[in-house]
Amino acid sequence: MQNIIDRFISYVKIDTQSDPNSNTTPSTEKQWNLANKLAEELKAIGMEDVSIDENAYVMATLPSNLDREVPTIGFISHFDTSPDFSGTNVNPQIIENYDGNDIILNEEKNIILSPNYFSDLKQYKGQTLITTDGNTLLGADDKAGITEIVTAMEYLINNAHIHHGPVRVAFTPDEEIGRGAHKFDVKKFGAQWAYTMDGSQIGELEYENFNAASVKIKVQGKSVHPGYAKGKMINAVIIANEFLSLMPKKEMPQFTSYREGFFHFYDFKGDVEYAEINGIIRDHDRDKFDARKELLQRVVFDLTERFGDIISIEIKDQYYNMKEKIEPVMHIVDIAEQAMKDLEIEPLIKPIRGGTDGSQLSYMGLPCPNIFAGGHNFHGRYEYVPVESMKRATDVIVKIIELTAKYYNDEA
Numbered sequence: 001m002q003n004i005i006d007r008f009i010s011y012v013k014i015d016t017q018s019d020p021n022s023n024t025t026p027s028t029e030k031q032w033n034l035a036n037k038l039a040e041e042l043k044a045i046g047m048e049d050v051s052i053d054e055n056a057y058v059m060a061t062l063p064s065n066l067d068r069e070v071p072t073i074g075f076i077s078h079f080d081t082s083p084d085f086s087g088t089n090v091n092p093q094i095i096e097n098y099d100g101n102d103i104i105l106n107e108e109k110n111i112i113l114s115p116n117y118f119s120d121l122k123q124y125k126g127q128t129l130i131t132t133d134g135n136t137l138l139g140a141d142d143k144a145g146i147t148e149i150v151t152a153m154e155y156l157i158n159n160a161h162i163h164h165g166p167v168r169v170a171f172t173p174d175e176e177i178g179r180g181a182h183k184f185d186v187k188k189f190g191a192q193w194a195y196t197m198d199g200s201q202i203g204e205l206e207y208e209n210f211n212a213a214s215v216k217i218k219v220q221g222k223s224v225h226p227g228y229a230k231g232k233m234i235n236a237v238i239i240a241n242e243f244l245s246l247m248p249k250k251e252m253p254q255f256t257s258y259r260e261g262f263f264h265f266y267d268f269k270g271d272v273e274y275a276e277i278n279g280i281i282r283d284h285d286r287d288k289f290d291a292r293k294e295l296l297q298r299v300v301f302d303l304t305e306r307f308g309d310i311i312s313i314e315i316k317d318q319y320y321n322m323k324e325k326i327e328p329v330m331h332i333v334d335i336a337e338q339a340m341k342d343l344e345i346e347p348l349i350k351p352i353r354g355g356t357d358g359s360q361l362s363y364m365g366l367p368c369p370n371i372f373a374g375g376h377n378f379h380g381r382y383e384y385v386p387v388e389s390m391k392r393a394t395d396v397i398v399k400i401i402e403l404t405a406k407y408y409n410d411e412a
Helices: 002-012 031-045 119-124 140-158 236-245 286-307 323-329 331-342 357-363 387-411
Strands: 048-052 058-062 073-078 093-095 103-106 111-113 129-131 167-172 193-199 204-206 211-220 262-270 274-283 311-319 370-372 384-386
Touching: 002 031, 002 129, 002 140, 002 387, 031 048, 031 058, 031 140, 031 167, 058 140, 073 140, 073 357, 073 387, 103 129, 140 167, 140 193, 140 384, 140 387, 193 204, 193 331, 193 357, 193 387, 204 331, 211 236, 211 262, 211 286, 236 262, 236 274, 236 286, 274 286, 286 311, 311 357, 323 331, 323 357, 331 387, 370 387, 384 387
Parallel strands: 073 167, 073 193, 193 370
Antiparallel strands: 048 058, 058 167, 093 129, 103 111, 129 384, 204 370, 211 274, 211 311, 262 274
16 A cells, blocks of 8 residues: 555645635646646556646546447546645655544644544544644545546556456546636546546445535625714624624534535625625525525615615526436446445445535536545545545546446446
8 A cells, every 4th residue: 555655645745725716727836736747647657648738637548458349437536625724835644553542633733633523533443544744734635536546547557457448537626616627628538427536435425416606795885983973884894794694593514414505604804894705505406506595685685675785695606416417327326336345345325515526527518426535524634534545445446447348348
């Protein structure tokens, strides 16, 4: 497993944080550093048709070694990390033979990764964990996925006796800011279907995700000297707070799970003259998703009736539930499920409480379920990944490729 550890650490040490406020692709110049490294590494291990386009999308081909037609399938991961937490100077720590107790990430700052709080840790007792040093995120989301794809391709190249059809791989920028698939060239990629290696816990297999929209509320107030403000001042902060007070209190992320949707308001800034709220809407059910948007518009309308035309709302759909695009081709999920069972991995088929490049790609004509990459506690200092989970994800990729070749031989 040392090759997996070395490869993963070489990736996470490169800062690739994306920036939602940028209009370029990739959104940060530093993402090119890993994109270029990946393109060169794919060439070095023997992949063909390696390309990197003007937007930093990296693609490559593992040619078929069969003398019959097998569909081209793909594997995709993103190389940017979340803007929610620093990805600069990542200093991974390797915990061998994890004893099941607290892990001190940073003794000086008393930052502890504890199974008493993060109960998933308990299932990895005896395994090798890679953690942060408490100062940054780790980047397993989704450099673990990249590690697994590259390692699987290298394994197949070095083991030519394993029968496989054509395989395409791709690594994308800006997934963490919802733009990972925006400039993905599906036609150039040329796969019938693909899998994103972007899940968490070992065994995860997902083909449902949230319908998603962003929300921006703007309130234009009027500032007047408070001593003479009666009947004149319009306090934008107060009105913005009133908007928040009218939101369903139990339909927030901290109170929801499984298929329950939510409203999430994560940014508030303002003063008397102007206030702005940014948030998101999420729901697996399209009708409930639309109802959430209508509720926000109705609240804004009611506030406008009371305070005048000083409050506005902007709602932008971001992506949709890929379930409706996957269900007509469920054999692609069945193959992944069988691959896990053949490897004695229990498949955990459940909806994603988030999004994935696979959602947008599915609506662009590339059906794309999501498979575990192994990491936990993404986007923060408590992120970690078991090396054994990355090894098992690599095995799943290889097995899916084998089973696809076998499936289409049996079908013939």
